Amino acid sequence: MRPMEKIKSLADLKKIRDEKLSGLQTREKGEDSENRVQIKVAMATCGIASGAKDTMEFMSDALEKRGIDALVTQTGCMGYCYAEPTIEVKLPESDPVVFGGVNLEKADEIIEKYIKGGELVDGIIPVNYEIID
Amino acid sequence: MSNYSMHLLVCGGTGCKSQESDIIAEKLKKELSKQGLEDTIQVIMTGCFGFCEKGPIVKVMPDNTFYTQVKPEDAEDIVEEHVIKGRRVERLLYTDPETNKHVEDSKGMGFYKKQIRIALRNCGIIDPEVIDEYIARDGYQALGDVISNKSPEETIALMKESGLRGRGGAGFPAGLKWEFASKNEADQKYVVCNADEGDPGAFMDRSILEGDPHSVLEAMAIVGYCIGADMGYIYIRAEYPLAIERLKIAIAQAREYGLLGKGILGTGFNFDIDLKYGAGAFVCGEETALIQSMEGERGEPTLKPPFPAESGYLGKPTNVNNVETLANVPVIIQKGAAWFSSIGTEDSKGTKVFALAGKINNVGLIEVPMGTTLREVIFEIGGGIKDGKKFKAVQTGGPSGGCLTEKHLDIPIDYKTLVANGSMMGSGGMIVLDEDDCMVSIAKYYLDFTVEESCGKCSPCRIGNKRLYELLDRICAGKGEESDLIRLRSLGEVIKDTSLCGLGQSSPNPILSTLDNFYEEYLSHVVDKKCTSGVCTDLLEYFIVEENCIGCTACARACPVGCISGERKEPHLINPETCIKCGACMEKCKFDAVILK
Numbered sequence: 001m002r003p004m005e006k007i008k009s010l011a012d013l014k015k016i017r018d019e020k021l022s023g024l025q026t027r028e029k030g031e032d033s034e035n036r037v038q039i040k041v042a043m044a045t046c047g048i049a050s051g052a053k054d055t056m057e058f059m060s061d062a063l064e065k066r067g068i069d070a071l072v073t074q075t076g077c078m079g080y081c082y083a084e085p086t087i088e089v090k091l092p093e094s095d096p097v098v099f100g101g102v103n104l105e106k107a108d109e110i111i112e113k114y115i116k117g118g119e120l121v122d123g124i125i126p127v128n129y130e131i132i133d
Numbered sequence: 134m135s136n137y138s139m140h141l142l143v144c145g146g147t148g149c150k151s152q153e154s155d156i157i158a159e160k161l162k163k164e165l166s167k168q169g170l171e172d173t174i175q176v177i178m179t180g181c182f183g184f185c186e187k188g189p190i191v192k193v194m195p196d197n198t199f200y201t202q203v204k205p206e207d208a209e210d211i212v213e214e215h216v217i218k219g220r221r222v223e224r225l226l227y228t229d230p231e232t233n234k235h236v237e238d239s240k241g242m243g244f245y246k247k248q249i250r251i252a253l254r255n256c257g258i259i260d261p262e263v264i265d266e267y268i269a270r271d272g273y274q275a276l277g278d279v280i281s282n283k284s285p286e287e288t289i290a291l292m293k294e295s296g297l298r299g300r301g302g303a304g305f306p307a308g309l310k311w312e313f314a315s316k317n318e319a320d321q322k323y324v325v326c327n328a329d330e331g332d333p334g335a336f337m338d339r340s341i342l343e344g345d346p347h348s349v350l351e352a353m354a355i356v357g358y359c360i361g362a363d364m365g366y367i368y369i370r371a372e373y374p375l376a377i378e379r380l381k382i383a384i385a386q387a388r389e390y391g392l393l394g395k396g397i398l399g400t401g402f403n404f405d406i407d408l409k410y411g412a413g414a415f416v417c418g419e420e421t422a423l424i425q426s427m428e429g430e431r432g433e434p435t436l437k438p439p440f441p442a443e444s445g446y447l448g449k450p451t452n453v454n455n456v457e458t459l460a461n462v463p464v465i466i467q468k469g470a471a472w473f474s475s476i477g478t479e480d481s482k483g484t485k486v487f488a489l490a491g492k493i494n495n496v497g498l499i500e501v502p503m504g505t506t507l508r509e510v511i512f513e514i515g516g517g518i519k520d521g522k523k524f525k526a527v528q529t530g531g532p533s534g535g536c537l538t539e540k541h542l543d544i545p546i547d548y549k550t551l552v553a554n555g556s557m558m559g560s561g562g563m564i565v566l567d568e569d570d571c572m573v574s575i576a577k578y579y580l581d582f583t584v585e586e587s588c589g590k591c592s593p594c595r596i597g598n599k600r601l602y603e604l605l606d607r608i609c610a611g612k613g614e615e616s617d618l619i620r621l622r623s624l625g626e627v628i629k630d631t632s633l634c635g636l637g638q639s640s641p642n643p644i645l646s647t648l649d650n651f652y653e654e655y656l657s658h659v660v661d662k663k664c665t666s667g668v669c670t671d672l673l674e675y676f677i678v679e680e681n682c683i684g685c686t687a688c689a690r691a692c693p694v695g696c697i698s699g700e701r702k703e704p705h706l707i708n709p710e711t712c713i714k715c716g717a718c719m720e721k722c723k724f725d726a727v728i729l730k
Contacts, residue, residue, distance in 0.1 A: 006391030009399040010277035013268065020269035042257055044343040045375045046336070076344015078257030079498035083180055088257075100180050120140055120177045126192070128183035128514065129248030129500070131258070132464065 037063070037070035037115055038090040044077035050084035051103060058104050059087070062111055070115070080125055089114060098125040137175045139216065140194040146181025147494045148517050149189035153205055154178075157189055160208035165216070174216060181495050181516040183247070187227065198237060200225040247514060249476065250500045251484050252300075252460040256344030261379050264386040267347040273392050275466035276351045276358075280402045285315060285359045292359075292462070294470035296482035301327055301418070301455030302533065302559050303635065304481070304548040307462075313442035314360040314452040322362035323451040324353050325441075326459055327423060328369040328376070331415040332531030333582060334490040335562035338456035340498050341486075342369070342376035345460065346383035350406055352459035354393065355466065357404040360452050365406040368423050370413045380408060415532070415586035419634045420453040422588065433590045434634035455560070457486055477503035481547035485558065491528075491565035492519045501546070508542040511565055522567040526650070530559025532579045532586075533639030535646025536572065555646040557639070571668035572651040573658050577605040579643035587636065594637030597628040601644060609669045613659040622648055673729040675712055675719060679704040681726035688718035688727060 007013050041047070041056040056072060063070045078086045083100025089110065090096040099110055101123050113119040143149075143158040161176045182190045187201035191211065198221055200211065207225060214220050226235040250256075259266035267273070279288050293308030314322060326349055330338040342349065353365040369377060384406055387393040395403045409427050416422045417432040424446050426432040445451025461483060465473045474482045481503035487510065489497055494516030501510060507527060511517070518524050526536040535556035537544075544550050548558050566575065580602040589595045604621055607613050625641030632638045648655060657663045664672040677688070677697075684702040689695075696712045699705030707718070707727075719727040 004386070004389040006389075007398060008391070010274075010281045013273055013277050013398060016265070017268050017271065017274070020265050040257070040260075044256075044340055045373075048375070073260045074262070075259060076256040076261050077340040077498055079253065079340075080180070080495070081498065082494065082496040086257075119137055120142075120175060122145070122178045123180065124142065124177060125180040126142070126144075126182045129250055131250045131254050132468070 035092050037068060037092070038096075039063075039070060039072045040075040040088040041072065042076065042078045042080075042084070042086040042088075043074040046077065046081055047084045047086065052085035054104060055085045055087065055102050055107050058107050059111070062108065063115075066111065066116075068111070068115060079129075083123075083125055086125065091115065091118065094118075098127065099123050100125045137173060139174045141174065141176045141211070141216075142179045142192040142194060143176060144180075144182050144188060144190040144192075145178035146183075146185065146188070146516050147519070147521075148181065148185030151521055152189050154189040154203075156205045157191065157203055157208055160205050161191075161212065164208050164212035168212060168217060170212075170216065183495070183514045183516065185517055186513055191225075199227055201227045247505065247509060248499055248501055249484055251464055251476075252341060252348075252457050252486050253344070253498070253500045254464065255348065256340055256498075259345065261344050261346055262382050264347060264383065264390060264392075267345070271467060272347050272463075273351050273387075275463035276354050276392070277398050279355050279466060280358050280397060280400045285361070288355065288359050288466070289315060291466065291470050295465045295473040296470075296477075297458065297461055297465060297473065298481065298548065299455055300457035300461075300485065300560065302530070302557070304558060307454060307458055310442065310454070311356060311359050311452060313440065314362075314450050317443055317450040319450050321364075321447075321449045322360055323446045323449055324356045324360065324362045324365035325420075325423070325427070325446065325451055325453040326353055326365065326367040327418065327420065327453050327455045328367055328373070329411050329418040329423060330370070330373075330456070330560065331413070331418050331586075332560055332562040334488060334564050335531060335560055336488050337486040337498065337561045339373055339376050341456050341460050342373070343379055346376075346380045347387065348460045348463055349456055350380075350383055350387055350393065352454075352462035353406055354397070354404045355462055356452055356454065356459075358402055360450070362450075362452070363403045363405070365404065366409045366427060366446070367406065368409045368411055368417070368427055370411040372413050377408065377410075384408075414588070415582070416588045416634070416636050419636060422634065423453065424451065431588070433588045434636075436633070457561070478545060478547045480549040481558075485546065485561060487561045487563045489515050489563050489565070491563075492522065492567040492570070493517070493565040494519055503547045504545040506543050506545055507537060510546070510563070511542070515565070518565065518567050522569065524565070525568050525570055526566045526572065526575075528556075528564040528566065528575065528579075528643070529562070530557035530639075530642070531562045532582050533557060533635065533642055534559045535642045536566070536575065536650060537646075538650045555642075555649055557642070569666055569668070571609075571664050571666040572647045572654050573605060573608055573664070574668045576644045576647045577602065577609055580605055580640070583636065583640040587640075591631075591633040591637060593628045593631040594633070594640065597624055597632075598637070598640050600624060601628070601641060605644070608655070608658050609664075610671045611658075611662045611669070615656070615659050617659060618648065618652075618655055667729065670714075670729070673714075674709045675707050675714060675716070676728055676730045677705050677707055677718075678726050678728055681724050683724055683726075685724075687721045687723070691717040691721040693717065 060072045085102045087102050088096050088098045165171050191200040191203045297307045298304040414432045417426045419434045422432045422434040441451040484500050486500045526538050587594045682704040689697040696708040
């Protein structure tokens with residue numbers, strides 16, 4: 001990560017937001033996040049207690065070993081306590097899909113079927129909320 | 134990259150499954166393979182769509198067609214008409230109750246608007262440990278705007294106009310609170326975030342702090358600007374280690390960017406934030422007890438007035454807001470008071486986060502506009518009651534709240550209505566109870582909690598709650614009398630009227646509301662000495678089921694008091710008069726013939 005400099009004004013803050021949004025930040029150059037598989041793992045206390053850390057580690061390792069260029073990051077609670085660990089997978093040019101109950105076996109299935117072949121697997125959680133923009 | 138050109142998503146939530154959605158999925162697969170399409174179109178079982186009322190649900194991707202109340206025999210039409218001929222099956226489309234028209238694309242469906250995430254806008258979306266991700270989603274813009282372009286008075290007026298009320302329980306208007314603190318002159322003022330979440334089964338604030346810590350930091354700085362404070366503290370219980378860790382990271386990052394500290398964003402505004410840890414006492418969620426605890430004193434409430442806005446932390450004017458209240462602030466500033474007050478009801482604006490727990494299928498964290506009904510929350514978003522059992526009650530407001538029943542399912546959730554019906558909003562815990570729950574035991578559970586958590590400063594709460602608990606304990610043990618029910622109510626009223634702080638003033642609520650709504654159940658405990666839900670073991674009797682008993686005599690031989698009689702190879706009988714309820718018979722029986730009833 002680049003060293004943080006103080007943001008000196010509201011205008012500067014807006015600039016950073018816009019840079020971040022359009023992916024033009026220097027540190028992202030060449031990585032072209034739009035063309036990568038992006039995975040978010042819900043890592044709140046409840047998710048971690050249900051094994052989200054193992055799922056996240058497995059995902060990062062397995063994707064690297066299997067030669068798939070992917071960005072695995074953590075995020076907060078998605079709200080689906082009944083289906084932890086929960087992950088969101090965004091394939092290039094597709095809408096993100098949320099999977100619930102992702103133990104290591106399920107994680108493996110998601111990589112092999114969905115990430116490699118675009119084939120959905122059981123355990124999708126339909127998004128049933130609206131986020132203000 | 135996909136081999137499949139189309140997906141048929143069949144809801145595998147409990148509600149839809151009980152209406153044969155798995156058979157629908159099987160039939161769809163069969164129909165597809167009949168047409169030789171099994172390799173190009175995939176059938177998938179999903180989690181709950183949160184629309185159980187109109188289940189079973191089948192959604193077709195990528196065109197977003199949303200079929201409701203599908204039956205197994207509809208599988209043929211879906212495949213023949215929709216998949217092959219590309220024509221939607223009109224009769225299965227959802228009809229919008231407002232426009233009376235079929236909805237073709239599920240993105241336009243009203244039910245997706247049942248949940249609107251404002252306080253949870255970034256939870257599960259951003260990486261909470263990366264400040265840039267928060268900034269990319271308009272983070273710190275509200276703070277920048279306020280300190281660069283708005284006066285404190287203007288900002289307070291905006292908050293008052295928005296109608297935001299405290300989300301910690303009492304529902305005091307946030308803007309008004311800020312105004313009080315701003316008007317009190319002092320050389321030093323403080324902003325405090327109350328993150329002492331303590332209701333059993335509640336985890337709204339923890340999720341916000343773990344998923345979006347910067348939203349709380351930003352809001353605290355805004356409050357600081359409005360009331361004229363340059364220092365803020367987050368009072369958080371030490372048993373939330375992950376939330377603490379993420380807050381520490383967030384504070385460090387905000388300082389590095391100069392979003393906390395001196396001369397924020399090139400203005401003359403200074404503000405910094407530090408953490409104060411609580412030891413997990415429930416009473417410290419009360420703002421005066423919280424301040425005592427912050428000062429290193431015993432966590433005991435003090436008399437109001439003086440209010441914290443006059444004399445709070447270290448005797449200085451202090452504004453205390455709850456985590457969820459604060460998480461709403463940056464959005465309100467950016468989108469305006471009119472936008473916020475357009476959501477919700479006359480009395481309660483915006484949304485509320487609830488932690489759904491108990492006997493409900495979709496245990497989880499939800500955020501709904503104020504005014505949503507309990508029915509929508511429990512039976513649609515929550516997916517209904519577990520194992521197809523019958524709904525009995527929902528406990529809202531934690532140990533200070535009450536139980537609402539079947540007849541309350543259609544009341545709108547807002548501050549006023551919940552109180553009018555004997556419960557309260559509280560901080561947002563919602564515990565769903567089914568037919569197997571004994572309401573007397575539930576009331577006893579909450580009293581046990583308040584007795585444990587009472588700080589002991591005032592006698593109504595310290596002694597009164599203990600007596601209430603003993604009465605309930607007696608009733609559950611089958612030693613209660615009908616007059617105990619009168620005693621419960623009168624003592625409860627006295628505790629409410631005479632306690633010093635909110636804890637004691639509300640602790641009898643679980644008893645009073647269950648007495649109101651489940652009086653029969655109390656009566657059967659004290660008069661018939663029966664617990665109809667089968668929870669209070671002292672009121673249960675061991676009983677041999679005739680059909681299951683083969684007459685092996687194992688139970689009779691195990692019984693220490695010889696109360697089991699019966700011939701060999703004939704069903705046996707337990708004499709309840711002499712039975713001491715030791716359970717030895719039940720342990721010995723290999724045929725599930727001995728039950729508790």
